[in-house]
Amino acid sequence: MKLISEFVENDIEFLITEDKKTGKKNYGIQGIFAQAETKNRNGRIYPMPVMEKALGKYNTDQVTKGRAVGELNHPEGPTVNLDKVSHKINELKFDGNNIVGKASILNTPMGEVVKGLLDGGVTFGVSTRGMGSLSQRNNAMFVNDDYILNAVDIVQDPSAPSAFVNGIMEGVEWIWNNGIIEAQTIEKMETEIKKAPRADLYETQVREFKNFLSILKSK
Numbered sequence: 001m002k003l004i005s006e007f008v009e010n011d012i013e014f015l016i017t018e019d020k021k022t023g024k025k026n027y028g029i030q031g032i033f034a035q036a037e038t039k040n041r042n043g044r045i046y047p048m049p050v051m052e053k054a055l056g057k058y059n060t061d062q063v064t065k066g067r068a069v070g071e072l073n074h075p076e077g078p079t080v081n082l083d084k085v086s087h088k089i090n091e092l093k094f095d096g097n098n099i100v101g102k103a104s105i106l107n108t109p110m111g112e113v114v115k116g117l118l119d120g121g122v123t124f125g126v127s128t129r130g131m132g133s134l135s136q137r138n139n140a141m142f143v144n145d146d147y148i149l150n151a152v153d154i155v156q157d158p159s160a161p162s163a164f165v166n167g168i169m170e171g172v173e174w175i176w177n178n179g180i181i182e183a184q185t186i187e188k189m190e191t192e193i194k195k196a197p198r199a200d201l202y203e204t205q206v207r208e209f210k211n212f213l214s215i216l217k218s219k
Helices: 048-063 109-119 159-177 183-194 198-218
Strands: 002-007 012-018 025-035 069-071 085-095 098-105 125-132 134-137 140-143 148-155
Touching: 002 198, 012 109, 025 085, 025 109, 025 125, 025 148, 048 085, 048 148, 085 109, 085 148, 098 109, 183 198
Parallel strands: 069 148
Antiparallel strands: 002 125, 012 025, 025 098, 069 085, 085 098, 125 148, 134 140
C-alpha cells in the first residue's frame, strides 16, 4: 500500500459567521471534498464501490465519533498529527459521484493560522489523504478495494509545485550565483521529477517543492 493524496480542484466555500451577542466569529468550509468515477489530475480513478466502502468506514470510525480531523498542509505519512490539526470534519456524504463535506475550523494553533489567512482574503483547497494500492488499466490508475481514507487536509494552491518545476528548475545558474543552494541539488530534484511515473508526478513535484523550501529556510 502507498500514501495517496488528491487535491480537489472544485471550488471550496469558506464560511465566516459572527455571533451577534458575543461578536465571536465561527469559521467553516464546505464543498466537494472528493470524487468517484472521475479521472483526476494525477490520472487516478476511484471506483464508486471503493469510495463507498472507504467513506462508510471513515464516517463510522471517525466522523460519528468526533475524531475526523485534518491538518493544514499534507504531512509525509498517513497519520494525523494532533499538534498540526486545523479543522474538524462534521459531515461527509455522497451527492452523485461527488463526496460533499462540511468542516469547522478549530481554535488550535494551525486553526488560528487558517482563520488569519481567511481574514486576509487567502483562499485554499482541500486534499484527501489515504492508503491503498493501484492497478493500471485503460490508460488510468485505478484505486483498489484496499483503499482507506485517513484524512481530508486543507492545502495551498497546487500551482506552486508546477511553478517550481517550470521556473526554478530552469534557473539553476541564477540560484548557484546567489549562493542559495547548490546547482547539483537542484539537478537532483529535477531528475527525481523527470523519472517519476506519470501517476506519481504531482506527488513527486510536491515533495521536491517542500524539500526546496526547507533548504531555503535553512540558509
